[in-house]
Amino acid sequence: MVRTHVLYPDGRVQADENIALARGAPEGCTVWVDIVASSALGLAVIPPEWRFHPLALEDCVHPQRRSKYERFPAHTFIVLQALDTGTADEIDTVSVRVFVRPGLVVSVHDRPVSAIDRVDKLVLSDSDRVGFGAERVLHALVDAIVDEFVEVLDRWEDRIDQLAELALTDEERQVVPQLVSMRNHLGLMRRSLLPQREVITRLRDGLDEKDQGRHYFQDVLDHIDAVIDTAALLAEVCSGALQVRSDHINENLNRVMKYLAIVSTLLLPMTVVSGVFGMNFDVIPTTHDPLGFWGAILLMVLSAAMLVVWFRAKRWL
Helix, strand or coil: CEEEEEECCCCCEEEECCCHHHHCCCCCCEEEEEEECCCCCHHHHCCHHHCCCHHHHHHHHCCCCCCEEEECCCCEEEEEEEECCCCCCCCCEEEEEEEEECCEEEEEECCCCHHHHHHHHHHHHCHHHHCCCHHHHHHHHHHHHHHHHHHHHHHHHHHHHHHHHHCCCCCCCCHHHHHHHHHHHHHHHHHHHHHHHHHHHHHHHCCCCCCCHHHHHHHHHHHHHHHHHHHHHHHHHHHHHHHHHHHHHHHHHHHHHHHHHHHHHHHHHHHHHHHHHCCCCCCCCCCCCCCHHHHHHHHHHHHHHHHHHHHHHCCCC
16 A cells, blocks of 8 residues: 655645656655555555665565664664554554655554554645655654654553552452563563664754754654653562562461461460370270260360460450
8 A cells, every 4th residue: 555645845745656646746845655564565655766775675574573763865764662562461563664855754564553543644734744855754753653652652551550550459360461461561562662763863964953843853752752751660660560460469378377386386286185185005094984075175275265365465366
């Protein structure tokens, strides 16, 4: 699938699903072409006169799990990791490859990306917000990709707060696997964003000091720094909640073991008394006494009662 956008200096926008619109765009316009392709055959629509480097085109076909920035003689090539927002509680990334040169931006990805779709709608509905020039279109793409990380992180923050509260309850038994899963997803998010931060830094530093585009990319850097810091903080919250859950379980276990130990201790003198009177000797005092049985019962009760008093004096009960 190909989506072509031609942005004119006066704010007009032409859009078509044919790359011929890009090839025939007047000089002085900004062209953005978005291509969904997972094979070299899908990239065959790229005109040879754009002189994209073969190594960069090869990277568009092979899986790329790490963001990167490369400069070639005819263009700049970057790889960004966008979120696949199919599920709210899981994270999967889609590699978005972008070719940039004056007046031209070409984005390539192997499946639809919601961040790209948002930029497409924004260009068609309000091109003034995007701005004019290849750097502004690139900024819109990068900003939309980072914003989706922010949105997902906001949802996860609410979910982690709920799980942290449930960690202190005995009824919820799925808290631990959910907390571990969230912590793993947060770690994956940070690992995806750290190389991406380096790419955006190089994009900013590649612009002239007086270029207004530096401010736009600096704004994206501020957002990505906030996401990285928040992800690290939420990972610590997950670890803390797991520790609290473990402490809570251990506390309950210790309480149960305490009561079982007390019961065993109370039964110990009773066992001794019953064992003494149950020995196989012909002559045992009070064996044939009518009150012998009740005397043994009284001895057992008194010994247990004395232990209870002692436990209370020691504040073990």
